[in-house]
Amino acid sequence: MAAKLDAVRAVTIGGISVNPGERRTIDLPIAHLYTHDKIALPVQVINSKRPGPTLFVTAAIHGDELNGVSIIRRLIQLPELRSMRGCLIAVPIVNVFGFIHRTRYLPDRRDLNRSFPGRELGSIAARLANLITTEIVAKAQYGIDLHTAAVDRDNLPQIRANLSDPDVLEMAKIFGTPVILDSQIRDGSLREYAAEQGIPMLLYEAGEALRFDEISIRAGVRGVRRVMRFLGMLPMRPQRQQRMEPVVSRSSTWVRAPCSGIIDTKSALGMRVKADQELATVVDPFGATQTGVLASSAGIVIGRSTLPLAYEGDALFHIARFDDPKMAEATVEEFHQSHAPETVRKDE
Numbered sequence: 465m466a467a468k469l470d471a472v473r474a475v476t477i478g479g480i481s482v483n484p485g486e487r488r489t490i491d492l493p494i495a496h497l498y499t500h501d502k503i504a505l506p507v508q509v510i511n512s513k514r515p516g517p518t519l520f521v522t523a524a525i526h527g528d529e530l531n532g533v534s535i536i537r538r539l540i541q542l543p544e545l546r547s548m549r550g551c552l553i554a555v556p557i558v559n560v561f562g563f564i565h566r567t568r569y570l571p572d573r574r575d576l577n578r579s580f581p582g583r584e585l586g587s588i589a590a591r592l593a594n595l596i597t598t599e600i601v602a603k604a605q606y607g608i609d610l611h612t613a614a615v616d617r618d619n620l621p622q623i624r625a626n627l628s629d630p631d632v633l634e635m636a637k638i639f640g641t642p643v644i645l646d647s648q649i650r651d652g653s654l655r656e657y658a659a660e661q662g663i664p665m666l667l668y669e670a671g672e673a674l675r676f677d678e679i680s681i682r683a684g685v686r687g688v689r690r691v692m693r694f695l696g697m698l699p700m701r702p703q704r705q706q707r708m709e710p711v712v713s714r715s716s717t718w719v720r721a722p723c724s725g726i727i728d729t730k731s732a733l734g735m736r737v738k739a740d741q742e743l744a745t746v747v748d749p750f751g752a753t754q755t756g757v758l759a760s761s762a763g764i765v766i767g768r769s770t771l772p773l774a775y776e777g778d779a780l781f782h783i784a785r786f787d788d789p790k791m792a793e794a795t796v797e798e799f800h801q802s803h804a805p806e807t808v809r810k811d812e
Contacts, residue, residue, distance in 0.1 A: 468605040516550025523610040527562015532610025535684035578652035607665035616771040621670035639687035642799035713784035721774040734796035
């Protein structure tokens, strides 16, 4: 894939121009609180003196998903950005309202990631979505959106993307998660809007809401750096060791609770499972009844509920299907070893 290059130019966001060679933080006005205090969308623009692509990186579209905030914080502090080409637009907290209140949603209970492209005079969700599309996405050729699982769920680090787009597939493989999930684009999502504009975009899912996970954060920083090198934004480095080849899943399924009760989990993220294997048991408070939760297919556990209580029908385990689940499990194990906090290794 040949990266799309911008000429050296000023980048204007919210009426503020960031000239070549400048780094600037811009606060885009969103709305007023009840108190009349202003609330704004924080954006940092790093614009190089040398031509290259423009990449946006966003996090906390769901306000309780925190790993991406730390990923962007570490990313924009990297010394190697001094030799960057092109422009990086970093938005660490998109859903400022949700972030303040530690919730997924906006005050009107709308999901921002179902509200794109939004409207200038619509609801708060519509207005914020419109601000992102007109001031951020419209200025870029590529995008990466950072997420975690929802409350009381945990996700194995994974890339979700439309793999029918060859440019997106190439970027997904470069990012370096153990699993790439061919994920259907949801209506009203930022990913749908980017695809409609011809902007290749990845969605990184890792960890759980309201928690920082070091492995997920380190993998996210490395993944964004790899994509930036691939796009020619950062200098390439000699590859000291063979990079892990991610495995691609074309389908996945959720295993649901067969009855209500207390969950005794027997399966961890990244674990290889066989069809009909018992993943957990559901018991009543007296231990009088015990019902197995069985895998509906062979694959790898890429997501799971962390809540030990469930009603009948609740989603408990997300299983990705692979042609070779054993190889997928080995890839996950290698990923965890290379990104563990105690691993002493210079970042790629």
